[in-house]
Amino acid sequence: MKGWRPPAPFLLLLPAVLVLAAVVIIPLILSLYSSFTPFRLTQPASLFTLIGFRNYVRILTDIEFWTAFGRTVLLLTVALNVEMLLGLGLAMLVEKATRGQRLLRTIMMFPMMFSPILVGFQFKFMFNDNIGLVNNALQSLGLTDQAIPWLIDGSLAFFAILVAEVWSSTSVFAILILAGLLAMPKEPIEAARVDGCTPWQTFRYVTWPFIMPFAYIAMTIRSLDVARAYDIVKIMTDGGPAKRTELLWTLISRTAYADARMGLANAMAYVAILLSILFTVYFFRKLSAARTQIAAEW
Amino acid sequence: MATVSLEKLVKRYGSLEVVHGIDLEVADREFIALVGPSGCGKSTTLRMIAGLEPVSGGNLKIGGRVVNDLPPRARNLAMVFQSYALYPHMTVRENMGFSLKIAGQKPEDIAPQVEEAARTLDLTHLLDRRPSQLSGGQRQRVAMGRAIVRQPDVFLFDEPLSNLDAKLRTQMRVEIKKLHAKVQSTVIYVTHDQVEAMTLADRIVIMRDGYIEQVGTPEDVFQRPKSKFVAGFIGSPPMNLKDAEIADGQVVFANGDRLPLPARFRDRVTAGQKVTFGLRPDDLYPAGHGIHSGEDADVHRQDLRVILTEPLGNETLVFSDYAGAEWVGRMLNPRRLSPGEALPFCFDLSQAHLFDRESGRTLRG
Ligand SMILES: Nc1ncnc2c1ncn2[C@@H]1O[C@H](COP(=O)(O)OP(=O)(O)OP(=O)(O)O)[C@@H](O)[C@H]1O
Ligand SMILES: [Mg+2]
Numbered sequence: 149m150k151g152w153r154p155p156a157p158f159l160l161l162l163p164a165v166l167v168l169a170a171v172v173i174i175p176l177i178l179s180l181y182s183s184f185t186p187f188r189l190t191q192p193a194s195l196f197t198l199i200g201f202r203n204y205v206r207i208l209t210d211i212e213f214w215t216a217f218g219r220t221v222l223l224l225t226v227a228l229n230v231e232m233l234l235g236l237g238l239a240m241l242v243e244k245a246t247r248g249q250r251l252l253r254t255i256m257m258f259p260m261m262f263s264p265i266l267v268g269f270q271f272k273f274m275f276n277d278n279i280g281l282v283n284n285a286l287q288s289l290g291l292t293d294q295a296i297p298w299l300i301d302g303s304l305a306f307f308a309i310l311v312a313e314v315w316s317s318t319s320v321f322a323i324l325i326l327a328g329l330l331a332m333p334k335e336p337i338e339a340a341r342v343d344g345c346t347p348w349q350t351f352r353y354v355t356w357p358f359i360m361p362f363a364y365i366a367m368t369i370r371s372l373d374v375a376r377a378y379d380i381v382k383i384m385t386d387g388g389p390a391k392r393t394e395l396l397w398t399l400i401s402r403t404a405y406a407d408a409r410m411g412l413a414n415a416m417a418y419v420a421i422l423l424s425i426l427f428t429v430y431f432f433r434k435l436s437a438a439r440t441q442i443a444a445e446w
Numbered sequence: 447m448a449t450v451s452l453e454k455l456v457k458r459y460g461s462l463e464v465v466h467g468i469d470l471e472v473a474d475r476e477f478i479a480l481v482g483p484s485g486c487g488k489s490t491t492l493r494m495i496a497g498l499e500p501v502s503g504g505n506l507k508i509g510g511r512v513v514n515d516l517p518p519r520a521r522n523l524a525m526v527f528q529s530y531a532l533y534p535h536m537t538v539r540e541n542m543g544f545s546l547k548i549a550g551q552k553p554e555d556i557a558p559q560v561e562e563a564a565r566t567l568d569l570t571h572l573l574d575r576r577p578s579q580l581s582g583g584q585r586q587r588v589a590m591g592r593a594i595v596r597q598p599d600v601f602l603f604d605e606p607l608s609n610l611d612a613k614l615r616t617q618m619r620v621e622i623k624k625l626h627a628k629v630q631s632t633v634i635y636v637t638h639d640q641v642e643a644m645t646l647a648d649r650i651v652i653m654r655d656g657y658i659e660q661v662g663t664p665e666d667v668f669q670r671p672k673s674k675f676v677a678g679f680i681g682s683p684p685m686n687l688k689d690a691e692i693a694d695g696q697v698v699f700a701n702g703d704r705l706p707l708p709a710r711f712r713d714r715v716t717a718g719q720k721v722t723f724g725l726r727p728d729d730l731y732p733a734g735h736g737i738h739s740g741e742d743a744d745v746h747r748q749d750l751r752v753i754l755t756e757p758l759g760n761e762t763l764v765f766s767d768y769a770g771a772e773w774v775g776r777m778l779n780p781r782r783l784s785p786g787e788a789l790p791f792c793f794d795l796s797q798a799h800l801f802d803r804e805s806g807r808t809l810r811g
Binding site: 333335336338339340341342343344345346349353354357358441442 | 497525531532549
């Protein structure tokens with residue numbers, strides 16, 4: 149076989165393509181395929197029985213799945229909004245700082261440096277009903293004399309998880325919005341002040357439209373994240389007690405490993421990915437709209 | 447309807463004082479131009495008037511009321527920024543109507559005012575565009591429109607034309623002049639283009655290093671500069687300024703060349719006094735090519751060698767060598783000159799200036 153040789157770019161890219169295929173594409177296809185089988189880890193042979201959409205149909209009627217789904221969306225929505233507001237506030241405060249701004253920026257990034265597992269443990273300890281800091285503080289302040297069961301009561305546990313999530317990720321918003329504030333030209337703000345705006349009106353009509361795209365970038369990034377909110381929940385409550393804080397991803401991992409129903413779990417995972425994609429697309433649209441609005445050059 | 451008074455106005459950034467207690471009275475409907483070299487504090491002064499910079503000392507009054515501590519929105523003025531500072535996310539229409547909207551006017555009341563201003567500035571066809579879709583000159587007009595729509599007591603301009611090309615600048619200069627005639631507001635206009643200052647202003651304020659050097663009408667500052675600095679700053683090309691000494695009733699330059707002492711300074715100098723002699727290019731011309739005939743009593747004739755010429759069409763700037771330095775003269779009805787050529791020049795000493803070399807102050811009464 150002489151004559152034809154693959155072109156050089158193709159040859160040069162081939163190793164990368166092969167590695168990508170091995171670690172990304174093949175597992176992806178395999179998992180998608182397995183979501184159409186009754187695959188159980190304990191019965192490898194079941195991987196080769198196709199059952200069509202039966203897993204998906206099952207999910208659609210599974211109340212447990214939809215509860216977890218709803219809870220995830222709720223967590224996502226509340227967390228993103230709270231993070232957005234806190235991040236905005238933090239960014240505006242830091243932007244006002246005339247001295248030590250660098251230091252503040254670095255400190256602001258601290259939560260991002262912690263692994264979510266650590267954050268989970270940290271908050272699990274803080275919200276512990278017997279030895280936790282939170283109860284201790286509340287009791288010392290005389291606000292309550294009971295041990296509040298933070299991680300045991302369903303809605304309290306949801307709140308505790310939310311706090312942990314917000315703590316670890318507000319900085320994403322703060323950093324991106326701060327970047328927006330620092331990149332913003334100062335003259336339109338001055339023009340607004342001369343045009344008669346109160347500080348609030350200046351923010352509302354001039355500053356906010358300008359930093360909105362940055363907030364949406366943060367939203368987009370975070371919407372990918374929260375749909376994967378596994379680690380913190382896993383450590384803090386593991387979906388419990390009695391599935392009262394079950395989120396999509398704890399449910400999926402339980403289905404896959406504890407119940408060993410890999411096929412069903414993969415089907416759930418694809419539905420969850422769909423949710424994540426929907427959020428991302430939504431924020432991405434908002435982002436492009438906001439960008440055109442301020443005629444951004446990026 | 448507003449006067450603006452600066453009384454011993456001071457601006458400090460930390461321990462650095464950049465405006466040193468300046469006094470200025472701006473009459474109602476007056477057009478004042480603030481000029482001066484870069485960094486002399488023009489923008490800072492303007493921004494204090496606007497309320498964008500806190501006043502560090504002295505009093506600032508608008509319409510007789512002390513406004514030192516009032517925010518910009520309580521001062522009812524409009525400002526046109528050098529960078530235009532349009533709101534990038536609003537259309538031209540929204541930009542121009544923004545201040546009215548903030549003031550709480552109804553949309554149906556705002557629209558006609560915006561359209562009226564747009565007509566004045568020839569912006570009607572651009573009303574629905576965003577600033578990013580406009581050229582520099584158009585943005586400049588929108589910035590002006592935004593200011594006009596407010597009908598403010600005082601207009602503040604900070605080098606509004608400096609980002610435009612020469613032709614557009616000339617055109618907008620005329621527009622601003624017409625506009626002022628029409629709206630009849632008080633205007634404070636910062637520029638470092640002295641042509642703008644001379645053509646637009648009722649009075650010119652020349653600043654230097656945070657002090658006011660001179661305040662006067664364009665004729666005043668051109669014909670009767672109070673200091674060497676003003677003399678050199680106003681006029682283009684700048685006045686010839688050469689150091690000299692008074693001896694034997696003559697002006698003696700460093701290399702020994704001498705000119706007669708101009709008549710009006712005869713009683714004002716003493717022998718041995720160190721001075722700076724000033725003569726505008728208009729008053730130094732090849733014989734027969736000047737504004738005046740060159741036959742007047744106070745005209746001194748002298749042969750000079752031409753170093754270089756700059757033909758401008760209707761006139762030629764002639765650089766020639768005298769008293770060991772380079773002097774610029776202006777030649778009307780020019781003919782072609784070649785470098786090295788020597789020809790008789792007229793020094794119109796009736797128009798000459800003398801400044802004290804130490805203080806830089808004029809020696810005339
Ligand atoms: N925020 C600041 N902090 C410290 N010094 C400042 C600040 N802003 C301006 N200055 C100083 O104040 C002086 C006056 O500045 P200003 O901007 O008023 O000059 P200007 O006359 O407008 O000059 P230009 O013609 O270049 O615009 C300058 O020396 C400048 O360095
Ligand atoms: Mg300036």
